[in-house]
Every structure is written in C-alpha cells, then in structure tokens.
Amino acid sequence: MKISKLLNKIYLSILFIFFLSMANSLSENNPVDIWNIDKKQIQENSENNESISITERNPETEKIDVFNMQSKDNSDLIKIDKTLNSKEIEIIGLYDPEDFGLKIDMWSNSNGDQLKYIFSNLSKMNLSKDASELMNIVLLTNAYYPNKNISEKDFLKIKSDWLIKHNNLELIEEYLIKNNILNLHPKLSKYLVDKYLSQSELDKACKIFLNNSKPIKNNYLSKFNIYCLINSGKKDEAQLIFDLKKESGFNERYFENKLNYLFGYTNEIDKTISEKNILDFHLAHKTNPEFSFEPKENTNPLIWKYLAASNLLYQTNEIDLDELEKIKLIEYATHNKNYLEDDLFQIYKRFQFNIDQFLNVKTVFKSLTNIEGRALLYQSVLLESDVNKKIELMKILKEAFIKDKIGGAFEEKLKDLLQDIKLDQISSKHTSFYLENINTDENKQTKIKYNDDLLHQSKLIKYFNEDFNQTKVEKDLNNFLKKIKKDKKYSLSKKDIILIESLKSDGVKIDKKYDNLYKILDSEMPTDIQVMINNNESASTILRIIEVIGQDELSALDEDTLFFIISALNQLNIDSIRNKILLKVLPLKV
Secondary structure: OHHHHHHHHHHHHHHHHHHHHOHHHHHOOOOOOOOOOOHHHHHHHHHHOOOEEOOOOOOOOOOOOOHHHOOOOOOOOOEEOHHHHHHHHHOOOOEOHHHHOOOOOOOOOOOHHHHHHHHHHHHOOOOOHHHHHHHHHHHHEOOOOOOOOOOHHHHHHHHHHHHHHHOOHHHHHHHHHHHOOOOOOHHHHHHHHHHHHHOOOHHHHHHHHHOOOOOOOOHHHHHHHHHHHHHOOOHHHHHHHHHHHHHOOOOOHHHHHHHHHHHOOOOOOOOOOOOOOHHHHHHHHHOOOOOOOOOOOOOOHHHHHHHHHOOOOOOHHHOOOOOHHHHHHHHHHHHOOOOOHHHHHHHHHOOOOOHHHHHOHHHHHHHOOHHHHHHHHHHHHHHOOOHHHHHHHHHHHHHHHHHOOOHHHOOHHHHHHHHOOOHHHOOHHHHHHHHHHOOOOOOOOOOEEOOOOOHHHOHHHHHHHOOOOHHHHHHHHHHHHHHHHHOOOOOOOHHHHHHHHHHHHOOOOOOHHHHHHOOOOHHHOOHHHHHHHHOOOHHHHHHHHHHHHOOOOHHHOOHHHHHHHHHHHHHOOOHHHHHHHHHHHOOEEO
C-alpha cells in the first residue's frame, strides 16, 4: 500500500537523523545505544534549547504516528514548553503597536470582568464604520493578553466572535494565516472556509491550510484539509492522513464514500445528500454528475448561497406562474441575497391583470395571494405617471414585503425606482420615505477646504497629518490666538479647544496671556473612563470610546463627546489614533 511505502520512508528518515546525531561519538570509538540515549544528555540539550522536552518512548510498544503531524491531537513527538508556547500566543495579531501609538502591554492593567462587560455591550451593537475600524485596531494589534479575571481562551473567543460578526473575510484570512493559528481559532477557521466554499471559491477556502505547520486538531477542519489535498492533486498525502485518521477511530461512512469516489477507488455514485454542513453538501455535488437539489425555506443559508454561486438554483424564466411555492422560495432567497432582485421582479412582470384590477389596485391586491398582490403592486408602480401616487404604491409594496418578513427582497429595486424621482417633485408626506430608501451614495469628501476664519478649520490642522513642524505651529497658533483675543465677536468653539488641547498635548507651547481664553470643566470626562486612564488601561479606554461611538460615525458625534474622546487619547499619548479622528471631524471637506 502507498501508506506502507510512506511509513517506510519516514522510519528510514528517523534512523538517518539518529545516526547523524551520534556521528561525533562514534568517531571517538565510543559505543552508543541509539535506542537508549543518556537521559542527562537529553536534559542538557533540552535546557540549551530553552523549552523542548523529549519524553521517553518504548520502541517495542510505540508506533510513530505520522498523522499526528497534521491532525491528531492526543500526543506530540515533541512537546513545546508551556511557557514558550504561552509567549507565542500572547502576541498574535496583525498590526505593530507603534503604528497606532499603542504598546505591547496595552492590556496588562485591564480588568477581565470589566472587559467582558464592555464586550458584551459591544456585541449587541451594530458598530459604525469608524467604530469598527477602531475595534479592528484594538483587537488585532500585537499585544500580550489581559490576564486579570479573564483566560486566554475567553479573550480568543472575543476576537473570534468580533471577526465573525464583522464578516471581513480577507481580514480573517490574513489574521489566521499570518499567525498560523487554526487550532486556537477553530470556530473562526471553520467560519472562513465555510463562507468561501458557499461562494464556490474552493481555492480561497483551501488557502488557509497551505502553509499550516501545526497539527490540525478540529475534526471538521481536518476533513476539509484532506479534501483540499485531493483537489490539489496530492492524493498520496491525503490518503496517508485519511488512513491514519481512521486508525485513530474516525468513522464517518458518508465522508468515506465520497472520498473513495474522489480517490478513484470506485465508479459507483453515492447519491445521498447530507445537509449537515457545507462541506458534506459540496462533496455530494462534486461526486454526482447528475446532482440535483431543491432547497426549502429552512435550508441552511450557506447551502442557499452555494446553490446560487454554483448556478444550481431555479432558472426564473423557466418557472411556471402556477408554481407559487417555488416563487415563494425565490422571494425568500432574494431577501437573503441569493437571487438578484431583477430576476424576481421579472417573474412579477409575467403575471397578467385586467384594467379594473389596475384601477383599484389598493383594494384588489389584498384579495389576491401575497405573491400575486406584490406582482400587481409592482406593475402598477411601473404604469403610474403621477409621482406621488407612484411613491405611495412603492410604500404599500414595501410594507407587503416586510409583512411577510422578506423586506430585503425590495431594497435595490426600490432605490432604482426612486432614483428617477427628484425630492422637489414629491409632497411633504412622502419625504421621509423617499429619504430613507433613496440610494444616496455619499460624495467622497477627500478634498479639504481650509477656512482661516475658524481655528479648527485653519491650516493648523495640517499638523495632525504631519505637514507642519512644531516651531511653525507654535508661531501660527499664537498669532491666531492673538487675533481671537482682539476680536470680541469670536467665541472659541469646542472644536477649537480640541485643536488647542491636542497641540498642547504634543508639546506645542502657547503664551500664558492666552490661558484665560477658555476653561475646561472636570465633569466633561466620564468618571469610569478617567479611572481607566489613571490606571493606564489604554486598551480598555479605547473599548469604552468605541462603545460611546457605537453605531454613529465620528462626524455625527456632538462636540462634547468628541472633546472627552480626544482628551482621553491625549492623556494616554495615543497620538496616531487621535490624529485619525481629528482629521475626520475637524476639517471642512468638499
């Protein structure tokens, strides 16, 4: 068998390594028993290598477990010292702390109970883009784990849960591959490979295993790895791992039947389809040339996406209008973004209605089936010429979708319909609906317009982009304050004070004669955040800032909130993050 040949090679390799290691002793005519290496020598070698310990083995009873090099999790030939292993996993991440003005021990003073409470609150929020960006920074910056009232396992789970919720597959992939941490994050790893496979991107799903150098402990990931090896043409390696996996007690007939077909051991097609997970479902598809599957409403969303990505769903132009159950499934799938909205609305356009039904659409649609009612409303929207009546019909149609809990099936199409209507054409009672649903792509505000009449919009803000040197900033700031002191009409805004306090925090000096231009109240900083700052809990402080920002973008925060956020970052000397925030909230952008 292929496995025997591979094992023979491995035995020979091990013996060769032993003989090389004893070469010096043999050259001095000192007999060496390679099966009974002196324990003292092993201990000395272990101490020299800081953390590698070799356990004694009985050659008569012990088997060399090659499979354990990839997936078995109950023993290792070489055990890494716990201390060294701990140091390795305490600093996994993506970003250099210095890039954001942070430190590798930024979690050291954090209280785990408090962290769990904050993370629990954050998990219930749909964080804004700005808040999410800060969350990525604080969780993915290389740093030692917090160790007070929180375990490494709990902290890793927090990271996994956030990355899964944030759903940035490229970020997850980079995090897992760069740190080689499949075993530390099995849930996150499974999430990534399942997501990619559901999109029919098998190469991306398998990429996570390519450079993995550690044993794969999770059973599901181990099976996925075997399939990836087969798919990449490495059948011998896949067979070796699978055979040894079976020897260790693995027994899944469904998976084995599919693999036997892929290995080419049988031409008999196993037509059974498992929906247990996306890998099992994919194997059913790949091992059956005549694969066919009709999803139901309760079918796993990943399988729905896989069917859509693999072009295995119904062709909408072939669906009979009497097949209302199939159309209902398409509505559901469209709601979950597995069908294009255009495809669904093409079906709606195929329904036939008479003139009386169009004239009395607002009452007639209620007497029809839900699907036919939506079709009548949609066609009426297309036929209506009066702008306000058209919008009123759109609103009724939107409510009909929401009532059946498929509101996501009428989002893009609604935006497209509203695009042809201008705001000044509609009555005030429809304004709110129009603004909530119109496709309002925000203009990219990349150009900064400087306003030398306002301190916080003046060219002084260039300093936070490192465009000014400190000497020039001191001169310009004092000149501006001189002008303000003379101008009785100018009143310093909170944003002006934010700019001044940030410059002072960076060592920019202002003349004492301007000290009385404004006052800062102690009550402006939330007490719990100030306590964190006093304890040098930098990471915890950032988390509280994220919690304060919540679902709002930074530009939407009031000046008082911005003030204490910037003040907190100033006190902790986290200048890089502070500068990013300042450049988002201070300049006038056009």
